Each structure stands twice: as structure tokens, then as C-alpha cells.
Amino acid sequence: MDPPLPRYFSSSASTPRSLECCLCPRRCLIPPGASGRCGVRQNRGGFPTLPFYGYVTALAEDPIEKKPLYHFRPGSPILSLGFAGCNLHCPFCQNWHISQLGKVADTDINGRHLSPEQVVTLARERLFSQIAYTYSEPLIHIEYLLDCMALCHGEGIANVLVSNGCINAEPAAEILTLTDAANIDLKCFSEETSEKILGGKLGTVLSFIEAAYTAGVHLEITTLIVPSLNDSDTETRGCAEFIAGINREIPWHLSAYHPDYRYEAPPTNPTALLKIARMGREYLSYVYTGNIPGESNDTPCPNCGATLVSRRGYRVDNGGLALKQINGKQVYCCAKCGETAPVRR
Ligand code: SF4
Numbered sequence: 001m002d003p004p005l006p007r008y009f010s011s012s013a014s015t016p017r018s019l020e021c022c023l024c025p026r027r028c029l030i031p032p033g034a035s036g037r038c039g040v041r042q043n044r045g046g047f048p049t050l051p052f053y054g055y056v057t058a059l060a061e062d063p064i065e066k067k068p069l070y071h072f073r074p075g076s077p078i079l080s081l082g083f084a085g086c087n088l089h090c091p092f093c094q095n096w097h098i099s100q101l102g103k104v105a106d107t108d109i110n111g112r113h114l115s116p117e118q119v120v121t122l123a124r125e126r127l128f129s130q131i132a133y134t135y136s137e138p139l140i141h142i143e144y145l146l147d148c149m150a151l152c153h154g155e156g157i158a159n160v161l162v163s164n165g166c167i168n169a170e171p172a173a174e175i176l177t178l179t180d181a182a183n184i185d186l187k188c189f190s191e192e193t194s195e196k197i198l199g200g201k202l203g204t205v206l207s208f209i210e211a212a213y214t215a216g217v218h219l220e221i222t223t224l225i226v227p228s229l230n231d232s233d234t235e236t237r238g239c240a241e242f243i244a245g246i247n248r249e250i251p252w253h254l255s256a257y258h259p260d261y262r263y264e265a266p267p268t269n270p271t272a273l274l275k276i277a278r279m280g281r282e283y284l285s286y287v288y289t290g291n292i293p294g295e296s297n298d299t300p301c302p303n304c305g306a307t308l309v310s311r312r313g314y315r316v317d318n319g320g321l322a323l324k325q326i327n328g329k330q331v332y333c334c335a336k337c338g339e340t341a342p343v344r345r
Pocket of ligand 1: 022025027041
């Protein structure tokens with residue numbers, strides 16, 4: 001499999017044969033023989049190379065709720081592809097074995113190469129109508145994603161992006177034209193935490209979220225609530241207000257953290273998570289909680305309150321939804337009162 005020409009690199013005027021990667025706000029200056037901070041975008045003898053193009057570290061069949069996406073084709077299966085590396089270095093990363101490539105010794109990236117054509121063939125053979133690019137950060141493999149996504153659209157397969165949203169405006173605009181649905185991590189609401197602890201840039205993520213919404217991508221947001229890092233009232237309220245400023249109907253997933261990688265704070269207290277969810281509902285119509293026992297994450301009808309979709313863990317009953325026609329297009333509605341449902345097909 002011949003990788004395509006790498007994109008979003010430029011030569012450095014000041015350092016001969018070094019390359020600047022312009023994909024994400026880190027803008028790594030990469031000398032010959034080295035990789036950028038994500039571990040996957042490389043400079044070989046002054047030329048950009050993508051040795052991990054098509055290198056798939058995880059391939060799984062998931063319920064779409066696991067992404068998590070609750071308002072896009074609820075109860076449907078999705079083919080999930082994972083990759084290697086990440087442009088962030090969150091100390092609590094739950095996928096650090098594959099994401100922290102080149103940054104820690106014991107990463108484990110056993111995988112295999114799959115061409116975009118092979119991915120689409122696999123999806124068709126297994127009767128999937130959607131593919132998720134997920135687990136570690138897919139956007140650092142943007143060349144591969146663009147190739148897969150274009151082929152998927154040609155076959156009527158939807159593209160789902162699960163991402164930290166931390167890439168610059170130009171590549172963001174390009175990838176969003178091929179993205180049908182996305183779950184974006186809003187990991188914190190502090191520029192200092194974003195830069196010093198996670199290695200990202202909050203402003204870039206906020207811009208990506210706004211761009212995805214403007215592009216018509218079905219959008220859901222996830223925040224992993226990490227004690228002492230992002231669980232203050234100021235910060236969580238900041239997240240909720242920002243999302244509501246775009247559209248209060250955007251679902252917000254609050255997820256409980258557990259100790260992993262280099263972070264040893266005790267797990268998120270379920271009571272604290274539920275309190276943040278109550279605060280979130282002051283701003284947003286749909287706030288869900290994840291990774292805590294006994295959670296109720298049903299989606300009610302905005303008109304009559306009937307349950308449209310009920311969820312117990314990954315067991316989903318979408319019997320409260322029916323279909324109706326609007327302008328010749330079939331959309332979901334409430335089976336009881338007929339109100340258009342906040343759920344996309
Ligand atoms: S995508 Fe990777 S190589 Fe490019 S700027 Fe970001 S961390 Fe650096």
C-alpha cells in the first residue's frame with residue numbers, strides 16, 4: 001500500500017531539511033530522522049513521511065452508544081477503527097498503550113495495515129452502514145481518514161469521528177466536509193490546563209466544535225470529569241455555557257474517570273458527577289452520565305415527555321421512535337405525539 005503525499009507540512013526556512021507540521025497547534029518543527037510529538041508524522045531525510053498510514057491498532061464492532069453517540073441512529077452497530085499515537089499527552093489517558101507512541105516505553109501497538117479499499121470492503125461484507133474513527137486520536141492520520149471517508153461516502157457508509165478536536169482550521173474544514181457525526185472531547189475549560197497538562201489548545205478545540213456544528217455535522221460532546229483537574233463549578237459551568245451558546249440541544253456526555261496511566265486521583269464520585277449533570281441541565285436539554293452504576297440515560301420527547309429511547313448500559317430500546325416524512329425526507333418522531341425527535345437518521 002503506497003501512502004499518499006503527506007499534507008500539512010511545510011519546509012523550515014531557518015532550519016534546513018527540518019519540516020514544520022501545520023496540522024495541529026503544536027506546529028512541531030521536525031528534524032530529519034525524527035517524529036512530531038504525536039509520534040506518527042515523520043521527517044525522513046528532509047521529506048515528510050507517514051509510516052503509520054493505514055496502520056490499524058484496533059478493529060471492533062461496537063454499539064454506537066459506546067462512542068458515545070446517543071442522538072445519531074440509536075441502537076445501531078458501528079465498525080470502529082483505532083490507530084496509533086496522539087497529539088495530546090493527557091496523564092489520565094485510558095488508551096495510553098496505543099496513544100502514547102514514542103512517549104513511554106511500554107506502548108503496545110500490535111496492529112495491521114488496512115488500505116481504505118479494504119476497510120470499505122470489510123464494512124460492506126459485515127453489513128455496516130457506518131464507520132467510527134476512534135480510540136486514540138484519528139485526526140493525526142488525516143490523510144488516511146480523508147481517503148477512507150471519501151470511499152465510504154461513495155458506498156453510502158456514514159463517517160463518525162471521535163476526536164479531541166485539536167487540529168488547525170484548514171484541515172478541520174477539510175475533514176468536516178466528509179464527517180456525518182462526531183463526538184468531540186471538551187476535556188476542560190481552562191487554557192492553562194489544556195496547554196500545560198494535556199498538551200493542547202482550548203481555543204483550537206472550541207473552534208473545531210463550532211466549525212463542526214456550522215458544517216452540519218451531527219455533534220455530541222464528551223467531558224471526562226477528573227477530580228481536581230476539571231471538576232470545579234467554574235470550569236464545568238463554562239463547558240455547559242459554551243455548548244449551550246452553540247445550541248442547547250447538543251447532547252453533553254459526562255463521563256466518570258478512573259485511575260489510569262500516570263494519574264492516581266481516586267475515581268470520580270458518582271454523586272459529584274450527578275451534581276454536575278444537574279447543573280448542566282440548567283443550560284442544556286440533554287445531559288447524560290457515563291461510567292457510573294445505575295445511571296438512567298433515557299431520551300425523552302421534548303413535547304410530551306414520553307421516552308423515545310431508553311438505555312440501560314449498552315442495552316437500547318428505541319421503540320419510542322417512529323418515522324414521519326418532512327419535505328420528502330424520513331425523520332424520527334415521537335411514536336406517541338408525533339413531535340419531531342432530536343435524533344438523526
Ligand atoms: S499533528 Fe503531530 S507532528 Fe503535527 S503538529 Fe501535531 S503533534 Fe506535531
